[in-house]
Amino acid sequence: TETTIDTQQDAKPFSFKLLKTDGMARRGEITTPHGKVRTPAFMPVGTQATVKAMYPQQVRDLGADVVLGNTYHLMLRPTAERIAKLGGLHKFMGWDHTILTDSGGFQVMSLSGLRKMTEEGVTFSSHHDGSKHFMSPERSVEIQGLLGSDIQMQLDECIALPAERDEVDRAMQLSLRWAERSRAQFEKMGGPQKGQGLYGIVQGGDVPDLRIESAQRLGELPMEGYSVGGLAVGEPQAVMLKMLEITTPAMPKDKPRYLMGVGTPEDILESVARGIDQFDCVMPTRAGRHGLAYTRFGKVNLKNARHAEDPRPLDELSNCEATSKYSRAYLHHLVRVNEGLAAMLLTWNNLAYYQYLMQGIRDAIDEGRFEEFRQKTKEDWARGDI
Numbered sequence: 001t002e003t004t005i006d007t008q009q010d011a012k013p014f015s016f017k018l019l020k021t022d023g024m025a026r027r028g029e030i031t032t033p034h035g036k037v038r039t040p041a042f043m044p045v046g047t048q049a050t051v052k053a054m055y056p057q058q059v060r061d062l063g064a065d066v067v068l069g070n071t072y073h074l075m076l077r078p079t080a081e082r083i084a085k086l087g088g089l090h091k092f093m094g095w096d097h098t099i100l101t102d103s104g105g106f107q108v109m110s111l112s113g114l115r116k117m118t119e120e121g122v123t124f125s126s127h128h129d130g131s132k133h134f135m136s137p138e139r140s141v142e143i144q145g146l147l148g149s150d151i152q153m154q155l156d157e158c159i160a161l162p163a164e165r166d167e168v169d170r171a172m173q174l175s176l177r178w179a180e181r182s183r184a185q186f187e188k189m190g191g192p193q194k195g196q197g198l199y200g201i202v203q204g205g206d207v208p209d210l211r212i213e214s215a216q217r218l219g220e221l222p223m224e225g226y227s228v229g230g231l232a233v234g235e236p237q238a239v240m241l242k243m244l245e246i247t248t249p250a251m252p253k254d255k256p257r258y259l260m261g262v263g264t265p266e267d268i269l270e271s272v273a274r275g276i277d278q279f280d281c282v283m284p285t286r287a288g289r290h291g292l293a294y295t296r297f298g299k300v301n302l303k304n305a306r307h308a309e310d311p312r313p314l315d316e317l318s319n320c321e322a323t324s325k326y327s328r329a330y331l332h333h334l335v336r337v338n339e340g341l342a343a344m345l346l347t348w349n350n351l352a353y354y355q356y357l358m359q360g361i362r363d364a365i366d367e368g369r370f371e372e373f374r375q376k377t378k379e380d381w382a383r384g385d386i
């Protein structure tokens with residue numbers, strides 16, 4: 001296992017190596033204070049300091065190099081100060097590999113109640129107890145620093161689509177000003193010296209010239225990586241993919257590109273083909289808690305009565321026990337009677353499949369056969385579950 005570097009001293013600088021390209025698809029490696037991240041990477045979401053229904057070691061054994069923590073949730077409960085007092089988020093949750101935290105912006109906009117947005121930041125009330133909180137670019141980076149996050153996000157404003165051009169422009173310009181303030185705070189807290197990274201977030205909605213302006217102006221800031229934000233907010237997949245075709249070519253080539261909140265296996269495959277390196281999505285974990293299994297041959301809804309007497313496992317060729325050792329009949333039963341083991345086995349299966357897909361993508365790029373891999377994988381999904 002990677003030794004945990006005391007991030008107070010001069011650690012190895014954050015770095016990204018672009019190892020190979022195959023069309024627009026990229027194979028790379030990020031180095032953070034808690035080890036290496038093989039890209040393209042899928043980052044399981046660990047919202048409240050846990051990947052729900054999974055042990056940290058299980059998540060690691062499936063091949064995850066990084067998990068995501070949510071600033072908004074952790075600042076409310078148990079608070080960043082308490083986690084810092086207990087040695088930081090890695091120690092708190094028993095995850096000794098890379099952690100990426102979001103800035104909280106997106107969740108404030110989507111979860112919290114009454115809120116007021118100004119140039120300074122956003123005032124909001126907790127969705128738990130209505131208590132008042134304030135989040136600025138500086139406070140967001142301070143919280144992520146207290147958590148000891150290896151990859152931090154600038155505070156941004158993500159707006160829902162569809163939206164008018166001047167609204168998209170306003171939010172994008174604000175996010176650019178907040179990128180500069182986030183960067184200043186990150187450097188004030190010695191983030192670069194700790195080997196941590198701060199990502200800028202490209203906004204601009206579905207407006208091509210605003211996307212390009214956002215990507216170019218962010219690229220002038222010395223960020224360690226860049227996210228594509230403001231997508232997967234309800235727009236059709238075709239619009240998301242079109243925006244990637246416009247945005248990634250305008251982003252720095254030598255830095256990681258992270259598409260936030262994406263996505264289904266198909267979204268990921270198509271986004272890798274358009275130059276994306278990092279992904280996060282609640283899909284595999286949330287779907288697992290709702291009886292939905294992802295497999296090599298598409299989705300299987302285990303609530304469906306057709307599985308009630310099916311003795312076959314989800315996929316006997318899988319090296320994940322949840323996938324190869326339990327019958328569909330048993331999984332159907334567990335889901336129907338709402339047993340906790342259902343969520344555990346299906347979350348395990350889904351994360352195993354996502355990491356299997358990512359490993360397949362990385363190998364295909366390494367061997368220069370990504371396009372063939374993409375076609376074959378889509379054909380397997382189209383065959384559906386036999």
Ligand SMILES: CCOC(=O)Nc1nc2cc3nc(NC)[nH]c3cc2c(=O)[nH]1
Pocket residue numbers: 101102103104105106153154155156157158201228229230231232233260261262
């Ligand atoms: C994960 C980093 O979050 C942030 O700091 N800001 C941010 N988060 C997003 C999360 C998103 N999830 C989805 N779809 C499920 N779309 C998202 C967009 C953003 C965003 O623009 N900005």
